[in-house]
Ligand code: ADP
C-alpha cells in the first residue's frame with residue numbers, strides 16, 4: 001500500500017531491503033506454491049475435492065502482547081500458533097501463511113528476525129509455507145497480522161453449529177495452564193512446590209502452545225465430531241459460542257475438567273480451585289468437540305493413539321435445559337461466562 005508522506009521515519013528498517021531479506025530467506029517454497037514471496041500476489045494451486053479454509057488474526061502491542069514479558073520470537077510463534085489452531089478447529093490442513101507487520105522505531109532488524117524465527121518454528125512441523133505479506137511503518141507500536149489458509153476434505157469441516165442433544169463433549173490436553181503461565185509472567189512467581197521447573201512448564205504452555213492439528217484432522221476425515229471449536233478465549237466462553245451456534249444447552253461436570261499436575265500445585269498455592277482456572281483460562285488452544293454416543297468408542301481409540309489427553313467433560317442438552325455445570329457436591333448450577341472479551345472494560 002502507498003505510504004503517507006506525513007508518517008515520520010526514525011526507523012532503522014528499510015522496507016525494500018527488509019522485503020528482499022524475506023525473499024532470500026523464505027522465497028524458496030515447495031508443494032502447491034506456484035509463486036511465493038516476490039510477485040504482486042502469491043499463486044497457489046488448489047486441489048479438487050477440497051474446501052479452502054482461511055483465517056486471520058491481528059495482534060497489537062500493548063493489547064495482545066507486551067515485549068516486556070514475551071520475546072519477539074514468542075510473539076511470532078504465538079501469532080502463528082493461534083492461526084494454526086483455528087485451522088485445526090475446522091479439521092483442516094494448514095498450508096499457506098501471509099504475514100503483515102507495522103514496525104515502530106524501536107523494532108530493529110534482529111528483533112524482526114526473531115519474530116520470523118518464532119513464526120517459522122510454529123509453522124515448520126506442519127509444513128506451512130510463508131508465501132507473502134505486507135510491511136509498513138508504525139509510529140510506535142508493533143502490529144502483526146497473520147493470515148493462514150489451508151484445506152479440508154469437501155463438506156467435512158468441523159463447524160460450531162452441528163452439536164445435538166445427547167452428544168458427548170470432549171476436550172484435548174489440559175486446561176488453565178496458559179492462564180497460570182500468564183499470571184506467573186506478569187507477577188513474580190510465588191514460591192511453588194515443584195520449583196522453577198513447574199513455573200517454566202506453565203509459562204511454556206502460555207508462550208508456546210501446541211495446536212492440535214492431527215486430532216482435528218482425524219476428527220474431520222473420520223467424520224467423528226458433530227461440532228468443534230478451539231479454546232482461545234477460555235472454556236467458559238468458547239462453550240457458549242458452540243452452544244449458541246448449535247442452538248443447544250450443555251451440562252459440564254466440573255470434576256471432569258482435565259488439569260495438569262503443575263496447575264494443581266499452582267492453584268493450591270493460590271488457594272484457588274484448579275477447575276475455576278481451567279474454566280476461565282484463555283489461550284490454551286486445545287480443541288473442544290462433540291460426538292454422538294455411538295462414536296464414543298472410536299474417540300477412546302483415537303485418544304490412545306494421541307500425543308495428548310482427550311477427556312469427556314459433559315453432554316449436550318436441549319436448548320431449553322440451558323447451560324449448566326455440575327459442581328463437586330453434585331449440584332447443577334448455571335454456567336457462567338468468565339472469559340476475556342475486548343471492549344468489555
Ligand atoms: P506491494 O507493493 O504489491 O504490496 P510489496 O513490495 O509490499 O508489494 O511486497 C513484495 C512481496 O513481498 C510480495 O510478494 C509480498 O507478499 C511480500 N511481502 C511484503 N512484506 C512482507 C512481510 N512482512 N512478510 C512476508 N512477505 C512480505
Ligand code: MG
Nearest residue numbers: 001133134135
Ligand atoms: Mg506491500
